[in-house]
Amino acid sequence: MTEGKLIVLIGPTAVGKTSTSIFLAQQLNGEVVSADSRYFYRGMNIGTAKPFAEEMEGVPHHLIDVADPDENWSLALFQRKAYQAIDEILAKGKVPILVGGTGQYVEAITDGWQIPKQRANEALREELNRWAEEVGTEGLHQRLAVLDPEAASTIDHRNVRRTIRALEVIFLTGKKFSDQRMKKEPRYEICRIGLNRPREELYQRVDQRIELMMEMDLVKEVRDLLRKGYAYDLPAFSAIGYREVIQYVRGEISKEEAVMLIKRNTRKFVRRQSNWFKLDDPAIRWFEMGDANVAQAILEYAKAFL
C-alpha cells in the first residue's frame, strides 16, 4: 500500500531539468521537491545553477535555500525532509515532482533506503583519519574486514571516506554496518522520467553555462560568502565552481585555471551522474531533450501515469 504517486525527474547537470520540472508542475498542478545536494544552501546561487524565483513562475519548490553553508546536511536528513515535503504535497491533493541531481538522494527515496541511524561524529572521524595516516588506508580497511567482512567487501580498500563511515557506525552502535543498511518497498508509486542529451552537447552546454556563471560574477558570490565569515573549507564549498574559485580568490591558481578546472570537473560530474541514472535501466523512461515537442511527450507520459 503506497502513500501516493510520485513523479521523479532525473538526468545529468545542464540537461534541462529545471525548465521541464516547472512546465510539468504547471500542467499537472504539481510542486517541485529538489533532490540536489547543493540547492540547500542559501547564498550559493550562481555556481549551483539554482533556479531563480522568477524562473519558478509561481510553482512552489521545496528543499531549496533551507540551510546556511555551515550547516551540514546529509542523506538521512534529506530523506526525512523529502518524505515530509512529498507527504504535504500529496495531502493537498497536488502532484509531487522529485527533481535531481544527486543520484544517491534520489535513490534513497525511489528505492526505499533504510539508512543506518547513527549520525556523523566529527571527533571520531578525525580520530579515524589520524589513524588512517598511521596505519595507511589499507590498515584501516583491514580493521573493517575483521569487524564487518561484508561491508569491507563492498568498499574499496583505498576509499578512506567510506571505510571511515562504516567503522563509525560499527563503533558507535556496536552492530555491523552491513546489517543496518537495507532497502524496503518505496513509499510511493513512482514514475521515473529521465532526461538525456548526447554527451558532446551536454559538455558544450556545461562550458557555456560556466562562462555565464563567470559573467554573472561567481567570484563576487564566493567573496561575499567568505566575507560573511564562512570558512573556505566547509563541506558545502566542496561544490564544483566554489572550490575552484576559492583557490583563485586565495591566490593559489589563476582565474583562467579556475575556469578550466570548473569545466573539467563538471564534465567528470556529468559522467558520475550518468552512473546513477543508466540509459538501459528499464525502470526509467528516457527522453532526448533535443527532439521536437519533448516537453509535450513528457507531459503525456506523466499524465498517463497519473
Add this chain to the structure above:
RNA sequence: GCCGAGAUAGCUCAGUUGGUAGAGCACGCGACUGAAAAUCGCGGUGUCGUCAGUUCGAUUCUGUCUCUCGGCA
C-alpha cells in the same frame, strides 16, 4: 643563412644499451545507505615526422628532407 634543441596517444611528455612502447591529463566504464557537486576503483587509445642506408630485425643508429622552438647574423 648559420648553430643548437626537438618531432612518440586527442594534449603535455617519458622511454626503448636495436626485438613495433608508457605516465599524467582528456575520454569511456563501474562502485556508492547520515560528507555524495563528496570519495574511490577499472579500461582503450598509437603507421614512435619524411624518404633512404646499416641490420636477421630500426621508433631507437647514420644520412636526408620537412616542420617547430631557441640563439647568432
